[in-house]
Amino acid sequence: MAIAGLAAVPQQSHRPHGWRRWLFATNHKDIGSLYLWFAFCMFLVGGVLALCIRAELFRPGLQFFQPELFNQLTTLHGLIMVFGAIMPAFTGLANWMLPLMIGAPDMAFARMNNWSFWLLPPAMALLLLSFVVPGGAAAAGWTLYAPLSVQLGMGMDLTIFAIHILGVSSIMGAINIVVTIINLRAPGMGMMKMPMFAWASLITAYLIIAVMPVLAGAVTMVLTDRHFGTHFFNAAGGGDPILYQHVFWFFGHPEVYIMALPAFGIVSQVIPTFARKPLFGYTSMVYATSSIGVLSFMVWAHHMFVTGMPATAQLFFMYATMLIAVPTGVKVFNWIATMWEGSMSFETPMLFAIGFILLFTIGGLSGVTLSVAAVDVQLHGSYYVVAHFHYVLVAGALFSLFSAVYYWFPKMTGRMYVERLGQLHFWWSLLWFNVTFFPMHFLGLAGMPRRIPDYALQFTQFNQIASVGAFMFGLGQLIFLVNILYSLRHGKTAAQQPWEGGNTLEWRLPTPAPYHSFSEAPQLDVAENGVVVAMQGGKHG
Amino acid sequence: MSCRYMPGSTAASSLFVSTAIEAQVAAINLQAPATSLARLEYDLHSMLLLVTGGIFLLVLAVMLYAIVRHRKSAGHAAKLFHENTTVEIIWTIIPLLILLLIAWPATQAVLNQKSTRGEELTIKITGYQWKWRYDYLDDNFGFMSHLATPAAAIAGTVAKPLNYLLEVDEPLVVPTGRKVRLLLTANDVIHSWWVPQLGIKQDAIPGFLRDAWFMVDRPGIYRGQCSELCGKDHGFMPIVVDARSPEDYEHWRAARLKQAAASADDPTRVWTLAALRERGEKVYGQNCIPCHQANGRGIPGSFPALDGSPVVNGDKAGHINIVLNGSQKNPAMQAWGKQLSDTDIAAVISYERNAWGNHTGQLVQPAEIRAARTGAAS
Numbered sequence: 001m002a003i004a005g006l007a008a009v010p011q012q013s014h015r016p017h018g019w020r021r022w023l024f025a026t027n028h029k030d031i032g033s034l035y036l037w038f039a040f041c042m043f044l045v046g047g048v049l050a051l052c053i054r055a056e057l058f059r060p061g062l063q064f065f066q067p068e069l070f071n072q073l074t075t076l077h078g079l080i081m082v083f084g085a086i087m088p089a090f091t092g093l094a095n096w097m098l099p100l101m102i103g104a105p106d107m108a109f110a111r112m113n114n115w116s117f118w119l120l121p122p123a124m125a126l127l128l129l130s131f132v133v134p135g136g137a138a139a140a141g142w143t144l145y146a147p148l149s150v151q152l153g154m155g156m157d158l159t160i161f162a163i164h165i166l167g168v169s170s171i172m173g174a175i176n177i178v179v180t181i182i183n184l185r186a187p188g189m190g191m192m193k194m195p196m197f198a199w200a201s202l203i204t205a206y207l208i209i210a211v212m213p214v215l216a217g218a219v220t221m222v223l224t225d226r227h228f229g230t231h232f233f234n235a236a237g238g239g240d241p242i243l244y245q246h247v248f249w250f251f252g253h254p255e256v257y258i259m260a261l262p263a264f265g266i267v268s269q270v271i272p273t274f275a276r277k278p279l280f281g282y283t284s285m286v287y288a289t290s291s292i293g294v295l296s297f298m299v300w301a302h303h304m305f306v307t308g309m310p311a312t313a314q315l316f317f318m319y320a321t322m323l324i325a326v327p328t329g330v331k332v333f334n335w336i337a338t339m340w341e342g343s344m345s346f347e348t349p350m351l352f353a354i355g356f357i358l359l360f361t362i363g364g365l366s367g368v369t370l371s372v373a374a375v376d377v378q379l380h381g382s383y384y385v386v387a388h389f390h391y392v393l394v395a396g397a398l399f400s401l402f403s404a405v406y407y408w409f410p411k412m413t414g415r416m417y418v419e420r421l422g423q424l425h426f427w428w429s430l431l432w433f434n435v436t437f438f439p440m441h442f443l444g445l446a447g448m449p450r451r452i453p454d455y456a457l458q459f460t461q462f463n464q465i466a467s468v469g470a471f472m473f474g475l476g477q478l479i480f481l482v483n484i485l486y487s488l489r490h491g492k493t494a495a496q497q498p499w500e501g502g503n504t505l506e507w508r509l510p511t512p513a514p515y516h517s518f519s520e521a522p523q524l525d526v527a528e529n530g531v532v533v534a535m536q537g538g539k540h541g
Numbered sequence: 542m543s544c545r546y547m548p549g550s551t552a553a554s555s556l557f558v559s560t561a562i563e564a565q566v567a568a569i570n571l572q573a574p575a576t577s578l579a580r581l582e583y584d585l586h587s588m589l590l591l592v593t594g595g596i597f598l599l600v601l602a603v604m605l606y607a608i609v610r611h612r613k614s615a616g617h618a619a620k621l622f623h624e625n626t627t628v629e630i631i632w633t634i635i636p637l638l639i640l641l642l643i644a645w646p647a648t649q650a651v652l653n654q655k656s657t658r659g660e661e662l663t664i665k666i667t668g669y670q671w672k673w674r675y676d677y678l679d680d681n682f683g684f685m686s687h688l689a690t691p692a693a694a695i696a697g698t699v700a701k702p703l704n705y706l707l708e709v710d711e712p713l714v715v716p717t718g719r720k721v722r723l724l725l726t727a728n729d730v731i732h733s734w735w736v737p738q739l740g741i742k743q744d745a746i747p748g749f750l751r752d753a754w755f756m757v758d759r760p761g762i763y764r765g766q767c768s769e770l771c772g773k774d775h776g777f778m779p780i781v782v783d784a785r786s787p788e789d790y791e792h793w794r795a796a797r798l799k800q801a802a803a804s805a806d807d808p809t810r811v812w813t814l815a816a817l818r819e820r821g822e823k824v825y826g827q828n829c830i831p832c833h834q835a836n837g838r839g840i841p842g843s844f845p846a847l848d849g850s851p852v853v854n855g856d857k858a859g860h861i862n863i864v865l866n867g868s869q870k871n872p873a874m875q876a877w878g879k880q881l882s883d884t885d886i887a888a889v890i891s892y893e894r895n896a897w898g899n900h901t902g903q904l905v906q907p908a909e910i911r912a913a914r915t916g917a918a919s
Binding site for chain 1: 569628697706769842
């Protein structure tokens with residue numbers, strides 16, 4: 001019902017109905033909606049796992065979960081949020097919005113698109129199912145470090161299989177994005193003119209194609225170590241446990257940017273719209289995003305500063321990591337320069353975008369602190385790291401996703417969301433996010449390791465604050481759900497251009513976007529960041 | 542040294558009291574450094590906090606100014622500039638310069654952490670699921686260090702002690718003012734040896750040796766924890782370092798050497814069942830309880846029950862084999878032959894065969910274990 005509502009588009013004859021519309025979906029808007037709803041469901045599932053973790057950590061001692069189950073909760077929370085929530089949500093947005101923003105009729109490979117989405121539910125089902133197999137779900141953390149992951153029960157095998165499927169899904173989704181952007185731009189939409197969201201999606205897609213096979217390789221080696229007598233990670237057989245970490249983080253660090261670059265893209269669309277001013281430094285934004293993409297392949301071992309690498313390796317990875325701060329800083333400065341001397345208004349998408357800049361900056365700066373190898377010796381594996389990456393992923397990826405959904409909701413559905421509820425959702429999330437995660441910096445500095453089900457007494461106060469914050473933050477996401485469900489049916493009818501400053505191509509379409517848009521490509525005259533100066537032709541339906 | 546480790550018994554008692562008081566207040570910064578490395582890390586972190594904090598405040602201030610002044614509701618009209626190469630170059634160069642300033646002391650610190658030469662004492666640290674072993678390589682003795690917090694305190698049926706989860710039966714004892722070199726490895730999975738006040742965190746990797754060093758400034762008790770997820774009881778394998786003045790350390794060392802000589806078991810001794818069971822129960826408590834549980838029922842699905850188990854109630858040779866060499870089927874069952882003495886293995890097997898609902902009445906003598914070991918070797 002809700003899915004049908006989100007894609008409530010004018011009736012057209014050549015469109016499948018009922019369940020066939022979704023199972024056999026080839027329309028990028030339908031597939032985008034599927035992705036977004038799926039990601040939101042997984043966000044709720046992963047969130048419930050997080051609340052289980054915070055409930056256990058509310059007090060010292062073991063209250064609700066035995067340690068082995070606790071480890072399963074942290075592992076699955078990470079895997080579900082990364083592969084089930086954030087990545088599909090960005091792919092869903094790219095599916096929905098890219099063709100509209102660059103003037104393409106659909107994604108390049110419509111049937112493959114269907115397959116990329118429909119691989120996700122079985123993969124996630126395998127992950128969730130693993131809770132009930134003998135030995136329970138994977139319990140080695142989302143990083144699945146060998147040799148611990150070699151020891152675990154069959155839940156680990158299900159996890160490996162799920163990761164293989166997820167990898168295939170992401171790679172197909174990424175190929176589709178690359179081909180769509182390279183081949184299907186409308187005449188006049190030059191590469192150096194297209195929206196930053198398209199640039200960010202393009203670079204992200206390349207990163208996915210490059211590193212998902214690496215992850216598949218890492219977990220396959222675990223699989224053969226587990227069952228087929230190989231010794232990739234067993235020193236007794238000539239292997240090396242640290243090899244796993246090198247391979248994993250060669251995937252893992254670009255993965256961080258797979259979850260961050262699309263966020264940069266979204267914010268680069270939202271800020272100019274609500275500042276009523278073009279994006280500052282478009283060209284340098286493109287180069288900064290590309291150089292972040294390239295640098296992301298050269299910093300993986302900063303996750304391994306305490307494995308005992310030689311000094312030269314420590315230093316190389318420290319310098320390379322510090323260097324990433326420069327292009328990232330350029331982006332933040334560019335966004336602020338875009339706001340500077342603008343004529344800003346603060347609707348919900350803008351609030352989430354500003355919240356993103358503020359909190360992502362905190363996450364970035366704690367990242368600089370972590371990059372200094374000598375200091376990382378104290379912080380590695382502690383709650384400081386937990387604080388750091390939640391500032392990057394929750395305040396970064398998630399806030400940008402909320403910003404995007406509020407921003408494009410009118411175009412997708414033809415209705416406005418309830419602004420007051422949106423504002424409440426933002427302020428509520430901002431407050432409780434910080435109550436949850438800021439104290440974790442203190443916990444980590446004071447010496448609390450991450451991934452422990454029970455802790456020493458001096459960590460009690462901040463853990464209690466964090467647990468209260470987490471439950472309130474979780475509760476606040478229901479505001480979002482209520483807002484969306486209500487607005488799908490009863491929201492005010494949206495104008496073609498609901499945002500005064502919105503001047504990229506998608507705002508030239510009728511609202512809601514027709515089921516088949518740009519079936520005939522328009523002739524465009526485009527300024528930087530996809531700003532449409534003039535448009536001719538372009539048929540829909 | 543089998544009693545719970547009580548800090549009052551050391552020369553560091555006065556220092557301990559002050560630590561205890563500090564522990565009552567929620568700390569928001571790194572723990573007080575007790576080595577030159579920890580001080581280096583502390584100062585570097587303070588510097589970074591100032592620099593990054595300053596940058597954040599600057600960004601926040603500019604953004605807030607724009608939010609307040611450049612808003613539509615304040616009647617501000619947008620100026621449509623969108624490029625300025627000079628500004629872009631400036632805000633690329635300045636962060637680079639700041640990073641260079643950070644990189645200099647950061648490089649010095651890394652090189653310092655890595656210079657493990659010139660040691661006066663070498664200790665080998667081995668991580669086990671879920672305990673630590675310390676071997677004093679110069680003196681040829683060593684011991685296991687287990688969590689000392691009782692299970693009842695974790696379950697909440699008795700009050701939690703002051704150093705809940707940060708107390709062990711046998712701490713690592715080191716002299717102050719001497720450069721101690723650590724050699725770290727692990728028996729099963731990767732662990733990480735972290736003592737914040739000593740400024741050390743180093744992974745212990747099975748099959749590989751890594752090194753680290755520290756020189757403690759002042760006598761005291763320094764507590765830490767394993768910081769690499771290593772399975773079920775990752776949160777329950779603390780580290781306690783007892784740093785003593787060189788004289789106190791020498792006293793302790795002499796006593797330890799004597800004790801080591803005296804307690805070496807005679808592997809040819811013939812034991813009675815009662816004596817073996819008593820010793821076996823202790824060995825079981827230190828090594829087997831995390832998986833097989835105090836009631837011998839294990840954890841269904843993960844760790845098999847010993848109570849009523851066909852292996853435990855069956856042929857002695859099969860039971861000895863699995864304890865000595867581990868399980869092929871389930872890698873979580875380690876090869877205990879590498880960590881426990883013949884007597885300890887004989888004791889724990891005898892205990893298991895005559896505990897809970899198992900009533901084989903059989904006992905296993907240390908000599909049988911030795912025979913099984915040599916049999917396996919040949």
